[in-house]
Amino acid sequence: MSSEKSGAFIRNIAEVPWREFPNHFGGALSKPLVMPENARSKHIDYRISMYQPMAYVAKHKHFVQEQVYHVLEGEGLMEIGDTKRVVRKHDVIFLPPGIEHSIANSGLVDLVFLVVTSPVKDEEPV
Numbered sequence: 072m073s074s075e076k077s078g079a080f081i082r083n084i085a086e087v088p089w090r091e092f093p094n095h096f097g098g099a100l101s102k103p104l105v106m107p108e109n110a111r112s113k114h115i116d117y118r119i120s121m122y123q124p125m126a127y128v129a130k131h132k133h134f135v136q137e138q139v140y141h142v143l144e145g146e147g148l149m150e151i152g153d154t155k156r157v158v159r160k161h162d163v164i165f166l167p168p169g170i171e172h173s174i175a176n177s178g179l180v181d182l183v184f185l186v187v188t189s190p191v192k193d194e195e196p197v
Contacts, residue, residue, distance in 0.1 A: 078110070080110070084102060084104065084119065087102040087104055089102055089121070090102070090103065094128060094129040094131065095126070095127075095128045095129075096126060096127055096129070097122075097123065097125050097126035097127060098122065098123030098125075098126040099120070099126040099127060099128055100120065100121050100122070100123075100126075101118045101119065101120040102118060102119050102120075103116070103118050104117050104118060104119060105117040106118075106191060107191050112191060113190075113191065114189050114190055114191065115187065115191065116186075116187070116188040116189070116191045117185070117186070117187050117188075118185070118186045118188075119143075119183065119184070119185055119186075120182075120184050120185075121181050121182070121183050122145075122174070122175070122176040122181065122182040122183075123181055124176050124177075124178065124179060124180070124181075125176060126175070126176050126182075127173060127174065127175035128173050128174055128175075129173060130150060130171050130172065130173040131171065132168075132169055132170055132171045132172065133166075133168050133169070133188075133193045134168060134169070134194065135168050135190065135193055135194065136168060136188050136189065136190060136193045137165070137166065137167055137168060137188070138164075138165075138166040138186060138187065138188045139163065139164065139165055139185075139186070139187045140162075140163070140164040140166070140174070140184050140185070140186055141162075141163050141164075141185040142158050142159055142161065142162045142163075142164075142182070142183075142184045143160065143161075143183045143184055143185065144160060144180070144181065144182070144183040145159070145176060145180050145181050145182035146159045146176075146177065146178030146179075146182065147159075147174050147175055147176045147177055147178060147182040147184075148174070148175050149164055149172070149173075149174050150171075150172060150173045150174070150175075151164075151166070151171075151172045152170060152171055152172075158174070
C-alpha cells in the first residue's frame with residue numbers, strides 16, 4: 072500500500088504556513104502540522120507555535136481535550152488556574168480538560184513550543 076493512499080506522509084515544516092488562530096494575540100503564531108484539515112487525523116492535533124515577545128493566548132479551557140506543551144526555545148509565563156509559572160526550554164506542561172490556562176511570551180526572544188491536543192474536537196458534553 073502506498074503512503075499516499077494510507078494517509079501517511081512526510082512533510083517539511085517549511086511547507087506549512089504560519090497562522091494566528093482565534094484568541095491568539097500579538098504575534099502568537101502556529102503551524103498546524105497534523106490536524107483534520109491537512110492530515111485527516113482523527114485523534115491528534117499537532118502544532119509548533121512561535122510567540123513573539125508580548126504575544127499570548129487568552130485564558131481558556133477545554134471541555135474534553137487534553138494538551139501537552141513542550142517548550143523548545145525562549146521563556147514564557149504559563150498560567151494554570153490561579154498559578155503563574157515561568158516556563159523555558161524542555162519544560163513539559165500537561166493540561167487535562169476543564170483547567171483554565173494561558174501562555175504568554177514574557178521573555179526577550181521568541182517563545183517556541185510544540186502543542187499536542189487530543190481529541191481534535193472540543194465538543195461540550197451534553
